[in-house]
Amino acid sequence: MNIGDVSRLSGLPPKTIRYYEDIGLIKPLRSSNGYRAFRDKDLHKLNFLARARSLGFSIEDCRTLLELYEDQDRTSADVKKVAETHLERIDEKIRELKAMRETLNELVDACHGDHRPDCPILKGLSSPTQ
C-alpha cells in the first residue's frame, strides 16, 4: 500500500502519516522507488492513532498506548492509568471552558448590542473581574 491508500483507509492526511513516521510512531518499509510501503500492521497502527488522537490523547500518550498495544505482557492497569489521567485533563479543560463561558455569557447578556458605543463587555474587560 502506498501512502495515498492508507491515507484514504485511515482518514489521516498523508502529511500527518509522514510526520508520524518522522517521530517514530510507525516504521513503514520502502519500495525500490523510494515510496513508503505500508503493511497491514502499519495501517492498524494508523487507525489506532487516528482514534486515540480523536479522543484527545497527546502524541506522547499515543506513543505510550501504542507500546502497550504491542506489548503482550502489558497490564490493563497500566493502560487504564494513562486513560484516567487523560480523562482528568479533559475534565479540567471542561471546567475551565465552562468558567469562561459563564463570565463571557454574563457580559454578552448585559450588552444591548445596538449602535451606541456604551458597552458592558468592554467595561468588564477594562475593570477587574470582581
Added chain:
Amino acid sequence: MNIGDVSRLSGLPPKTIRYYEDIGLIKPLRSSNGYRAFRDKDLHKLNFLARARSLGFSIEDCRTLLELYEDQDRTSADVKKVAETHLERIDEKIRELKAMRETLNELVDACHGDHRPDCPILKGLSSPTQ
C-alpha cells in the same frame, strides 16, 4: 514604569509583554537608557489584554477588541458580535470535549485495570468506534 512594574501590576510575564509589543498590541515609549517606559494607558491595555486572554479570546480577537475599546465611535453591536462568536467557539469546544469524555469514560469503566493484559481500552482504540 519599567517592564517589571507593569508585569507585577498586570500579572503578565515580562516575556509576554515584550511579545505584545512585538506584535503591535501595545506601544510603550522608551527611556534614554533603552528601557521600555510604560504609561498608565499601556498598563490599562495590558490589564485589558490579560482579562480578554483569560476569557480565551485569541490574540487577533484581542487586537480587534482593543481597537474597539479605543474607538469612541464604536457600536456595542460590533463588540457583542466578537464576543458571541467567541462564545460559540467555546460552546463548540465544550461539546467536543464532552463527547471525548463520554467515549473515554465508557472505555475506562469497561477496563478492570488489573495485572492481566486483556484491555477494553486498547480494544476500543484498535477497532472502529461504532
Added chain:
DNA sequence: GCTTGACCCTCCAGTTGCGGGAAGCCCCAT
C-alpha cells in the same frame, strides 16, 4: 516514444502564544 496528470519524495517555513536561555548593558548599594 512522448506527454500528461496523478502520485510520490524531501526539505523548509509557518502556524499560536509564548518560554528558555545566551550575551551583553544599566543602575544602585556596599
Added chain:
DNA sequence: ATGGGGCTTCCCGCAACTGGAGGGTCAAGC
C-alpha cells in the same frame, strides 16, 4: 569596584501538524 538585580536583543524550541517548492515515478492515452 564589585556584586546583584533588572533591562535589552536575538534566536531556538514547544505541539502537531499544514502548505508549498522543487523534483522523481508511474500508468494511460496518443
